[in-house]
Amino acid sequence: MTALPAHILDEIRELPGKYPQPRSAVMPALDLAQEELGHLTPEAMTEVAAALELDPGYVEGVATFYSLFHLEPIGKHHFYVCTNLSCALRGANEIVDHVRQAIGVKEPDQVSADGMFSYEEVECLGACEFAPMMRFDHRYHYDLTPAKIDQLIAETKGAISPPRSPGRSAAKPPGGDAKTRIRQGSNQPQSSTAKSESPLPDPPQQVGRGKLSSPLPDPPQQVGRGKLSSPLPSPPQQVGRGKRSGPAPNKKADA
Amino acid sequence: MPELRGSYGEAPTNVLTRWFGTPDLHTLDVYESRAGGYAALRKALLDMAPADITNEVKTSGLRGRGGAGFATGTKWSFIKRDSPGPKYVVINADESEPGTSKDRYILENSPHMLVEGILIAAYAVGANQAWVYIRGEYDEPYRMLSAAIEEARAKGYVGPQPMGKDYPLDIRLYRGHGAYICGEETALLESLEGKRAQPRSRPPFPAVKGAWGRPTLLNNVETLVTVPWIINHGGAAYAKFGTEKSPGTRLMSVSGNVNKPGVYEVELGQTFRHVIMELAGGIARLGRRDRHGRPALHRPRRLPPAQVLRARVVWQMHAVPHRRRLGREDLRADPGQRGIAGRDRHSSACFGRPAERALSLRPWRLRRLGDRLDLPALS
Numbered sequence: 001m002t003a004l005p006a007h008i009l010d011e012i013r014e015l016p017g018k019y020p021q022p023r024s025a026v027m028p029a030l031d032l033a034q035e036e037l038g039h040l041t042p043e044a045m046t047e048v049a050a051a052l053e054l055d056p057g058y059v060e061g062v063a064t065f066y067s068l069f070h071l072e073p074i075g076k077h078h079f080y081v082c083t084n085l086s087c088a089l090r091g092a093n094e095i096v097d098h099v100r101q102a103i104g105v106k107e108p109d110q111v112s113a114d115g116m117f118s119y120e121e122v123e124c125l126g127a128c129e130f131a132p133m134m135r136f137d138h139r140y141h142y143d144l145t146p147a148k149i150d151q152l153i154a155e156t157k158g159a160i161s162p163p164r165s166p167g168r169s170a171a172k173p174p175g176g177d178a179k180t181r182i183r184q185g186s187n188q189p190q191s192s193t194a195k196s197e198s199p200l201p202d203p204p205q206q207v208g209r210g211k212l213s214s215p216l217p218d219p220p221q222q223v224g225r226g227k228l229s230s231p232l233p234s235p236p237q238q239v240g241r242g243k244r245s246g247p248a249p250n251k252k253a254d255a
Numbered sequence: 256m257p258e259l260r261g262s263y264g265e266a267p268t269n270v271l272t273r274w275f276g277t278p279d280l281h282t283l284d285v286y287e288s289r290a291g292g293y294a295a296l297r298k299a300l301l302d303m304a305p306a307d308i309t310n311e312v313k314t315s316g317l318r319g320r321g322g323a324g325f326a327t328g329t330k331w332s333f334i335k336r337d338s339p340g341p342k343y344v345v346i347n348a349d350e351s352e353p354g355t356s357k358d359r360y361i362l363e364n365s366p367h368m369l370v371e372g373i374l375i376a377a378y379a380v381g382a383n384q385a386w387v388y389i390r391g392e393y394d395e396p397y398r399m400l401s402a403a404i405e406e407a408r409a410k411g412y413v414g415p416q417p418m419g420k421d422y423p424l425d426i427r428l429y430r431g432h433g434a435y436i437c438g439e440e441t442a443l444l445e446s447l448e449g450k451r452a453q454p455r456s457r458p459p460f461p462a463v464k465g466a467w468g469r470p471t472l473l474n475n476v477e478t479l480v481t482v483p484w485i486i487n488h489g490g491a492a493y494a495k496f497g498t499e500k501s502p503g504t505r506l507m508s509v510s511g512n513v514n515k516p517g518v519y520e521v522e523l524g525q526t527f528r529h530v531i532m533e534l535a536g537g538i539a540r541l542g543r544r545d546r547h548g549r550p551a552l553h554r555p556r557r558l559p560p561a562q563v564l565r566a567r568v569v570w571q572m573h574a575v576p577h578r579r580r581l582g583r584e585d586l587r588a589d590p591g592q593r594g595i596a597g598r599d600r601h602s603s604a605c606f607g608r609p610a611e612r613a614l615s616l617r618p619w620r621l622r623r624l625g626d627r628l629d630l631p632a633l634s
Contacts, residue, residue, distance in 0.1 A: 018427075020341070020384075020467045023449035027432055065451040067433035068391045080392070084353045086510035123435060124353035125392050128510030129260040129517045138394045 003043035008036050012051040025052055026062050030069055039070040067122070075103075075111045075118035077156055080135040083121040086128035095132050096121055098146040102153055116157065261360055261518035262506075262534075268496060268522040270484050270504045271477070275364045281399055283406040286367040293367075293412060295483035299375045300420040303486075305336055308379040312482065314490030316502035321347055321438075321475030333462035334470050336381035342470045344377045344385040345447065345461075346479060348400075349437045351390060357506035358476040360518040362389075362396035365480075366403035372479030374407075374417065374424050375486060380472045384425045388443050391432045401428055440473045477506060497523035501569040509535040521568055528564040 002009070012029040016022030029052055033044045040063050049056040063069045070078075079099050083092045096119070100106065103117035111118045127133050130142035136152065263275035274280055274290035286292035299308050313328030334342060346369070350358040361369065373385045389397050404426050407413045415423045434452045436442045441455035444466050465471020481503065485493050494502040501523040507530060510516045514536030521530055531538065 019449075020343075020469075021448065024429070024447060024467075026449040027430070027446075031430070031432070062449065062451055065434060066391075066431075069432055086354050086516075089511045122392075124351065124355070126350050126356045126359045126390070128354050128356050128508055131510055131516065135392055135394070140395060 002047055003041055004033055004036060004047050008032055009047065009051050012048060016052060022052065023054070026054065026059060027066070030059070030063055034069060038076065039073050070109075072109060073111060074109060075116050077117050077137055079103075079117065079119035080122045080125065081119060082123070082125045082127075082131070082133055082135075084124035086124070087131040087133060090131040092132040092144075094146070095134070095144045095149065098149050102146075102149055117153070259364070260516060262520040263364075266520075268504050269520050270493070270496065271361070271368070271480055271506065272364075272520045275360075280365050281363075281367070281403065283367055283403070283410060286365065290365070291487070292483075293371055295486035296371050296374050296412065297418050299486050300378060300418045300422065305379045305381065308375060308486065311485055311490040312379075315481075315485045315493035316490070317478065317481055317485065317493065318501070318503075319475055320477035320481070320505055321440075322352070327474065327478055330462070330474070331376070331380050331472060333460070334380040334382075334472050338470065340469060341384065342380065342382040342472075343466045344373060344380065344382045344472045344474070345444065345466050346373060346385065346387040346474060346476060347438065347440065347443055348387050348389040348393070348396070348476050349431050349443060350393075350476070351435045351438045354508055354510055356508045356510075357518050359393060359396055360506065360508075361476055361480050362393070362400055366396075366400045367407070368480045368483060369400065369476055370403050370407050370413070370426065372482040373426055374412065375482050376472060376474065376479055377424055378422060382472065383423050384427065386427050386429055386447060386466065388429050388431060388437070388447055390437070391430045397428065397430060404428070443473070444471070498569055505568075507568065512539045513537065514539045523568055525568050526564065527566050527568065530568065531564065 004012075012025075012032055015025035015029050015032075019025055026048070029048045030040060030045070033048050034040050037044055042060070045059050045063055046056045049059040052059070063071065081087075081092065081096050081099060083096060087095075099119050103112040103119065105112055105118065108120040109118055122135075125133065125135055125140065127140055127142065130140070132144045133140055133142045134144060135141075137156075141148065141152065259276050261275075262269055262272040265273065269275075274286075277285060277289055279285040280290060283292070303311075309328055309331045311328075312331060313326070315328070317327040318324040319327055319330065348358055348362065350356070369387075373387070377383065377385050387400065389400065404413060407426075411417060413424055413426055417424050429447055431437050431446060434442075434446065436454065437446045437452045439454050440461060441457065442452040444461060445455065446452040447466055461471045461473050463470060465473065481493075497503045504520050504522050506518050507521050508518050509530060513531060516535065519530060519534040521534070
């Protein structure tokens with residue numbers, strides 16, 4: 001029994017041919033493995049190394065260097081919340097507090113009880129004019145408010161309710177976890193994905209292969225735009241804020 | 256596309272952003288029919304010798320937009336076009352500097368501009384293959400750019416005979432996976448080769464021994480995006496913008512407590528007052544609580560407000576003394592993902608370059624600003 005399914009390993013074996021030197025395939029290969037498993041286990045890294053005919057220690061060395069490779073389990077949906085300067089000035093710390101509270105974890109990279117969510121604070125994601133912002137399920141979400149976070153979580157839960165839960169109208173039957181994870185990862189706002197031709201508009205591992213049909217079926221920022229009031233479990237503003245008032249100032253930086 | 260926050264439209268200095276905001280500009284059809292796209296590629300491939308292209312870029316005075324400001328035409332001429340074996344063009348789209356979002360702005364609005372710029376550069380330096388190293392977090396720009404390349408491939412602009420010229424050109428994408436240091440060019444090359452991104456010592460420079468040990472031209476997204484305009488209008492026309500030593504325009508990301516954060520195209524030589532007070536709509540929220548502090552250049556140096564606003568957006572800012580090398584936020588605990596060493600190494604490498612790339616205003620240090628300057632009334 002291998003950690004990675006055969007078709008992934010086949011795909012990985014084909015990668016080196018796409019680069020001037022085969023070693024360049026290591027990150028795309030790890031990416032494929034991570035998309036499949038959710039995070040990189042030691043066994044998976046060993047198998048990637050074997051498939052690429054590289055030293056396992058080398059592959060692990062690469063994986064540990066880059067922050068987008070997760071070596072510990074994370075939730076099926078991971079919040080990358082920017083807390084760098086521009087976002088911090090516009091209230092990123094409150095957003096982080098709210099995310100933490102909304103998914104019920106205390107620390108970065110802790111996984112919520114249902115296994116769905118986790119978060120981490122990251123450095124600048126390069127969308128500073130939309131601060132505060134975050135990356136979630138391969139999309140950027142802009143001008144965050146606690147209400148938007150709540151709505152996003154509610155929508156995510158609704159769209160991919162765990163297997164066996166009835167009454168879900170979303171497209172795909174919940175099947176192998178990893179697969180659905182990728183799919184829903186890439187076109188997350190199910191409801192608005194009107195014309196996605198393929199179930200996978202863009203698996204990130206298509207490095208240098210590129211047969212992407214259309215750029216983005218739908219604008220990401222519409223998540224949480226419109227009617228913020230409706231399905232929210234909690235009132236938007238007061239949540240998790242008690243102690244701080246006023247605009248953005250960042251306590252730590254102040255001290 | 257999300258709403259545009261930044262420059263677009265017909266302002267006289269909108270060299271890059273002239274057509275931004277045009278519906279479907281990211282498609283090849285609109286880029287070609289509305290924005291006059293790929294005319295420069297056609298001109299470069301069919302009417303110009305490679306050396307002419309490089310000379311035109313030299314004439315324009317264009318300097319690398321990644322931060323170091325090295326003369327682009329000169330860099331191109333370092334690549335020996337006739338040397339045997341493959342050569343590469345590598346595009347640095349690993350925009351990670353805090354507060355900087357200009358490359359994302361370009362990629363999401365007009366990815367074909369980059370495709371065109373890459374093709375021209377590759378032809379000029381004698382490369383047949385270009386690699387775009389794009390940061391892993393940039394999902395949307397990655398999708399847009401892949402789609403643009405595929406469109407260009409379908410049309411034959413990327414392929415064995417672009418514009419009917421017998422000169423094969425290819426563009427590939429490579430995604431980063433989260434490492435700030437990859438913005439440094441040799442670290443980027445290491446990463447592209449599938450290694451840990453640790454900067455190389457130089458020499459040899461990438462122009463001699465770059466990606467996969469081959470001569471490599473490494474340029475920033477914004478640099479190459481400027482090239483089609485230069486080919487279309489001539490280097491001399493471009494040099495008319497800006498100042499003598501800092502010609503042209505460039506994109507500046509303004510964020511933080513300003514009224515209209517965005518990516519603005521600024522003619523070099525303009526003052527920060529123009530950028531902050533006019534383009535970005537002035538400083539926001541100068542309320543009771545916020546009146547303690549001053550605006551600050553985010554990195555690498557910080558200045559008192561009056562100096563900031565008087566300072567000009569140019570490459571050399573020798574006249575302006577820097578006070579402290581590292582701000583408090585630079586020393587803030589790093590979440591540990593990237594490692595302090597990498598950050599410090601890079602920031603010291605970029606220390607001394609123009610303080611113009613990213614600008615953030617810090618409300619808790621705005622003391623005396625309101626007294627000293629004529630700030631617009633704020634609600």
